[in-house]
Amino acid sequence: MTYLLALDQGTSSSRSIVFNALGQVVAQAQQELTQQFPQPGWVEHDPLDIWRTQLATARQAMTNAGISAYEVSAVGITNQRETTVVWHRRTGLPIHNAIVWQDRRTEPTCKTLRQGGLTACVQAKTGLLIDPYFSGTKLKWILDNVPGARQQANNGELAFGTVDSWLLWQLTHGAVHATDISNASRTMLFNVHTNQWDNELLQMLDIPTSLLPRVQPSSSLFGEVCADILGSPIPIGGMAGDQQSALFGQACFTPGMVKNTYGTGCFMLMHTGHTFQTSHNGLITTSAAQTTPQPEFAIEGSVFVGGAVVQWLRDGLHAIPSSNHVQALAESVPDAGGVMVVPAFTGLGAPYWQPDARGSILGLSRGSTLAHIARAALESIAFQSAALLQAMSRDAVAAGGVAVAELRVDGGACVNDLLMQFQADLLGIPVIRPAVIETTALGAAYLAGLATGVYQNKAQLSALWQAEKRFLPQMPPALAQERMSQWEHAVRQTVLKPAA
Numbered sequence: 210m211t212y213l214l215a216l217d218q219g220t221s222s223s224r225s226i227v228f229n230a231l232g233q234v235v236a237q238a239q240q241e242l243t244q245q246f247p248q249p250g251w252v253e254h255d256p257l258d259i260w261r262t263q264l265a266t267a268r269q270a271m272t273n274a275g276i277s278a279y280e281v282s283a284v285g286i287t288n289q290r291e292t293t294v295v296w297h298r299r300t301g302l303p304i305h306n307a308i309v310w311q312d313r314r315t316e317p318t319c320k321t322l323r324q325g326g327l328t329a330c331v332q333a334k335t336g337l338l339i340d341p342y343f344s345g346t347k348l349k350w351i352l353d354n355v356p357g358a359r360q361q362a363n364n365g366e367l368a369f370g371t372v373d374s375w376l377l378w379q380l381t382h383g384a385v386h387a388t389d390i391s392n393a394s395r396t397m398l399f400n401v402h403t404n405q406w407d408n409e410l411l412q413m414l415d416i417p418t419s420l421l422p423r424v425q426p427s428s429s430l431f432g433e434v435c436a437d438i439l440g441s442p443i444p445i446g447g448m449a450g451d452q453q454s455a456l457f458g459q460a461c462f463t464p465g466m467v468k469n470t471y472g473t474g475c476f477m478l479m480h481t482g483h484t485f486q487t488s489h490n491g492l493i494t495t496s497a498a499q500t501t502p503q504p505e506f507a508i509e510g511s512v513f514v515g516g517a518v519v520q521w522l523r524d525g526l527h528a529i530p531s532s533n534h535v536q537a538l539a540e541s542v543p544d545a546g547g548v549m550v551v552p553a554f555t556g557l558g559a560p561y562w563q564p565d566a567r568g569s570i571l572g573l574s575r576g577s578t579l580a581h582i583a584r585a586a587l588e589s590i591a592f593q594s595a596a597l598l599q600a601m602s603r604d605a606v607a608a609g610g611v612a613v614a615e616l617r618v619d620g621g622a623c624v625n626d627l628l629m630q631f632q633a634d635l636l637g638i639p640v641i642r643p644a645v646i647e648t649t650a651l652g653a654a655y656l657a658g659l660a661t662g663v664y665q666n667k668a669q670l671s672a673l674w675q676a677e678k679r680f681l682p683q684m685p686p687a688l689a690q691e692r693m694s695q696w697e698h699a700v701r702q703t704v705l706k707p708a709a
């Protein structure tokens with residue numbers, strides 16, 4: 210039997226999954242990751258905690274599968290993107306906590322860059338908007354604020370990496386310092402056309418090149434897990450940022466194919482093939498996971514609060530004892546009764562980009578109950594995702610293509626049938642849930658399997674993809690349009706600032 214081990218290092222947890230060659234889950238293990246909030250708007254992780262939890266889950270998943278390292282053909286790594294780690298090359302010790310993608314501390318630097326008229330240049334080279342979300346300004350912050358760091362960097366003593374690089378360094382006992390194209394594309398330091406670090410961007414942020422990892426295609430041999438770590442050496446054949454990995458795991462390989470991951474946030478990606486397509490509707494362009502050095506791209510939109518609104522119902526409102534009770538509560542009423550929840554708890558992401566917006570509940574009446582609010586909260590996940598998909602379709606049509614024809618879904622909240630049906634109703638296209646919804650980890654396993662000969666080509670992976678359930682639109686299109694208009698109205702109400 211052939212097995213592939215995927216290490217899926219996410220924002221809230223480290224997870225490892227053992228797959229068989231058919232792409233089926235054999236066993237898994239998961240550990241929560243401690244979140245640190247040293248100041249308002251700051252989010253950090255302990256890099257050693259990231260490594261400790263990831264290693265523990267890898268060992269546990271293999272134990273749960275009842276297999277030894279000899280039986281694992283390859284390891285694939287997928288990770289929370291943009292999160293920035295800097296460590297000392299000699300000791301292997303981090304010089305600061307990892308600065309997490311959600312961290313907003315570098316907004317002043319970003320503002321200066323924007324005011325300096327650099328937006329168009331950054332967008333043309335990287336596909337990104339200038340935002341604290343991406344790694345570049347986080348790396349600059351560490352060099353500027355950790356005593357002695359800049360000098361050490363100039364001496365070539367430090368290494369920078371996103372979480373994939375950090376795990377790779379640990380798995381190889383410091384022998385390999387590398388990253389993949391999809392992760393590099395999230396740093397704001399990488400030219401996605403040439404697939405190389407960009408000198409002009411490095412100078413813009415004062416980043417010495419000696420810090421940077423080597424960049425490889427997402428499916429390629431990165432190194433070998435040292436024998437003492439999992440029991441015997443295993444090739445590391447795949448690395449990709451988690452959203453690009455999910456796009457790969459969903460077998461979205463051709464232009465126009467779209468997936469949406471419903472996790473804490475929602476991340477929607479549309480493959481655009483070898484074409485670098487700039488969005489005119491508030492989305493960003495990013496490198497897709499690549500099996501060759503030839504650039505491949507995707508258009509991406511992110512919703513900051515997706516499944517997290519269900520956590521808020523559970524932990525904030527105490528409306529449900531656990532997330533899987535939300536469907537029953539929402540279904541206890543026939544509709545949201547005119548209630549609209551806009552979960553702008555940390556502002557609104559694409560396509561609105563309203564960092565200062567905060568959440569609101571609109572349309573309350575004397576008859577409104579927790580059930581109506583729960584239903585409206587669930588619907589808000591679908592409304593936000595629909596706004597992304599509509600923006601994507603507009604981009605696709607403007608680029609001479611066609612509107613999106615179907616949506617493949619994954620992530621923890623896609624198990625919710627009510628949500629998926631409402632999503633299909635709003636979009637007017639089929640929403641398809643695959644048999645394996647762990648597509649983030651599956652993508653990393655596939656990338657690793659392709660590099661090591663377990664799979665021969667992507668066509669083989671497309672053939673493995675299987676639908677578990679198709680949700681077809683049932684709502685009359687006019688009503689769906691009216692509901693979307695109500696949502697857009699609620700968003701406008703939410704972002705309007707009260708008069709001073």
Ligand SMILES: Nc1ncnc2c1ncn2[C@@H]1O[C@H](COP(=O)(O)OP(=O)(O)O)[C@@H](O)[C@H]1O
Nearest residue numbers: 221472473516517519520532533620621622625
């Ligand atoms: N039955 C459900 N209905 C709606 N949301 C759910 C359900 N079960 C879990 N969730 C939500 O899914 C999210 C977890 O999904 P997951 O893919 O594990 O997220 P992440 O990778 O971001 O940690 C949580 O925000 C949780 O509230």
Ligand SMILES: O=P(O)(O)OC[C@H](O)CO
Nearest residue numbers: 219220289290310451472
């Ligand atoms: O770890 P997740 O699933 O929250 O994903 C985080 C994204 O990669 C951030 O860009």
